[in-house]
Amino acid sequence: MAAIRGLWQDKRSGIYYIRRKIPEPLRPAFNCGEFYKVTLSTGDPREAEKRFAIANGEYEKKLADFREALAKGGGSSLSAAEAATLVSRLLTARSGGGFAIGGTQVAFMLRELDEAVADQTGERIPTAKSMSSEEWIAYRRSLAGSDDDDAFSPETLAAIEAEHAARYRAPGEAWFDFQRRVSRRRWRPLLGSAVVDIKRQLKLPEKVEPGIDEPLADALAETLQSADVRDQLPNAPSARRQKQKSRAQPDMKLGALLKFWKAKRTPSPKACVAAEKAVEDFISFVGDVGIGEITADDCFEFRDAVEQLPRSMPRAHRALAFNDAHAIYAGRVDVERLSPQSVKKYLGAIQALLGFAFQERYIGANPGAGIKVDGYSKKSDRRPFTKEELRRLFSADLFTQSWSIPISRSKVSDLTLRWLFLLGLVTGARIEELGQILLADVKEELGVPYIDVTDYVEDDVDEANRVKTDGSVRVLPLHPQLIALGFLDYVGRQRAKDAVKLFPDLVADALEVKTKEASRRAARLIDDAVGKDPRIVFHSFRHSFKDLCRDANIPKDVHDQLTGHAAADVGGGYGLGRAVLNLARHMKKLKLTFIDWDAIEIASRK
Structure with a gap:
């Protein structure tokens, strides 16, 4: 240009x-x-x-x-002092009986300025005058909570009154707030009609005279803020039923905030432990100060300090306070630093707490907002298995040697690990979702066996299925290959033992994670069969399942429903999704011919 x-x-x-x-x-x-x-x-x-x-x-x-x-x-103008004297006399004038007539004028003037600000910012309170008849009726209906009641019933009137009372601001409050936030170029035009009115009352020429108009505008803006003028405003009786209290709690300590956060947000045990560790380390680094004293610089410095920590530490160093561990490793160049994902976990816990404090109005601003970690991305660096890698994986001894002869003495049985792998392949489910399935979740509808991944809880057993998101609650039809390998027979044997869980040997740890040991065994098997690529983990089945669905021309909404991914558009969020029978038809389209199923079936019968 x-x-x-x-x-x-x-x-x-x-x-x-x-x-x-x-x-x-x-x-x-x-x-x-x-x-x-x-x-x-x-x-x-x-x-x-x-x-x-x-x-x-x-x-x-x-x-x-x-x-x-x-x-x-010829240079007609008023000095700043002359304009201030004229405006002040006008706005503090009194009648012969002592009535503050200037106060009434100020009240009207401030109301007009408030309305001008509302017009410019789009914050005007809805009224019948400011809306069309259709908009006003819709507004009344929304307040009344009814689609067919547009009459001025006592309930509707009370709702409108409450709405306006909640949004009521003293005369001039919107104007003064606007004037503080913006430059003179933005607020000066809003005084145009007020300046014209003052010139009329002072019997000054009505034509535009910059030498007169601008000093009057500045004097008016300053005089309206003076105590002598604002004290004249008539006081409207308050409709408040209880004394207003400030929610600000700047002296609250981070530890106390953590307790409030846990009670309000009910995070998972794993998230609680991460937050507790982050708070302990932050206090070690910054000090046990009130949350109102925490600054953005504190958060930035904490992030930089965390980035200096090594990826792994000896047990003795892990027991040290954060400041002491940081002092040991900050200047060293011979260590591998924490990954951006780990740094984000530390910082993210503090950001979550400060964000919660801001949302609850315990503090006036969120000092943790907008702080980024270099190299961090929400996008996973995991990749799907290739078909060749899947072929090698399912050719491992775990699947092709006799299923009746144990291969490992791990706490997680070979049989549990086999079914976790096979379910992961044909459902794309997360390992923890599979590990928490109850036998009651294996169901049948119209001859279609399926797994109901829900928040179902057995009345007499404290085994709540916990899934990652609301979209993760879904049904998973069983692939024919699972049935051919005897999955339903396995379910029947577990029920005959009066078991509750599909995989009884998966026991929750202190953080209520059931598949920690299974994940370790799965990682070792993948490393041995496929190779030690850190991007390939059990979760890679989830990526592979999406690829297999695309290869089989399964519609996107179907594999999104099967994997529990949220719909990308608003319309996709309506309805209950496709029926089990429909999902099962699509599930049969999955092409898994690259795996030697004959060898696996033979091994399953031995």
Whole structure:
């Protein structure tokens, strides 16, 4: 884009502005210093050119008007002190009986300014006057909680009154807040009608006189904030039924906040342990200060300190306080540092707590917001198995040697591990989802056997199935190959033993994780059969299942439903999903011919 005189771009934000140097004689009229600078509110160069043409025309018109006024008026103006005296006398005037007539004028003026701010910011309280009749009826219905009651019943009136009371602000509160937040260029135009009214009352010329209008506007903005003027405002009786209390608790310690967070958010035991560790380390690093004293710099420094820790430490070092461990490793170059994912877990726990404190209004700002970890990505670095890797994996002795002869003496039986692998292959389910299945979750509908992955709980057993998200609650039809290998026979044998869980040998640890040992055995098997690629883990079955579904031309909504992935659009979130029979038909399309199923079936019968 060719350079255009007066079109300027802020290098930090990328936003374009009109920036014109004001002739020195006209600077008092513009009252904005040496340069006239107004944002064009766009970073697009072509759009900026269009908006600049309009803004530049407005500037040139002001320039011409001020030059004409200067030539005709001979410099007619008010000093700042003169304008302040006139405005103050006007707004504090009293009647012969002592009534503060200026206070009434101030109240009306502030209400008009509040409405002007609401128009500009889109925060106007809905009224019958500001809406069409259809919008007003819809608004009343929404407050009344009914689709057919649009009458002004006592309940509806009470709801409207409560809505307006909740959103009520004292006269001028919106204006003063707006004035504090924005530059003079934005709030000055809102005083236009008030300045005209003051000039009329002072019997000043009504035509635009920058030398008069601008000092009056500045004097008015300052006088409206003075105690002498605001104390005259009539006090409206409050509809509040109880004394307002501040929710701010800046002196609350991080440990106390952790307890509130646990009670409100009910996180998993694993998340609780991670948060407790992060809080302990943060306090060791920053000190046991109130949450209102924690700054963004504290969070940044903590992140940088965590990044200095090694990926693994001797047991003696793990027992040290965070500050002591950091002192040992901070300057060393011979250690492998924590991964960005691990650093994010530390920092993320503190960010979650501070975000919770901000949401609950215990603190006025969230010092942990916006702090990133270099190299961290939510996107998993795991990859799917290739078909060749799956062929090698399911050719391992665990699957092709006699299933009746134990291969390992692990706490997790060979049979449990086989079914976990086979279920992972044909369902794409997470290992913990599979490990928590109850026998009651294996069901049948219209001749289709399936697994119901739900939050079902046996009345007499404390075994709550915990899944990752609401979308993870789903049904998984059994693939014909599982049935051929005797999965339903296995289920029958477990039921005959009066077992409750599908895999009784998977016992929850202190964090209520049932598949920790199974995951370790699975990782060793994958390393031995496929290779030690850190990107290939049990979770890779989930990625592979999606690929297999695509290869079989199974519709996306079907394999999303089978894997518990949320719908990508709003429409996909409606309905209960496809029926079990329909899902089973699609499940049969999975092409698994690259695996030697004959060898596995023979081994399963030995």
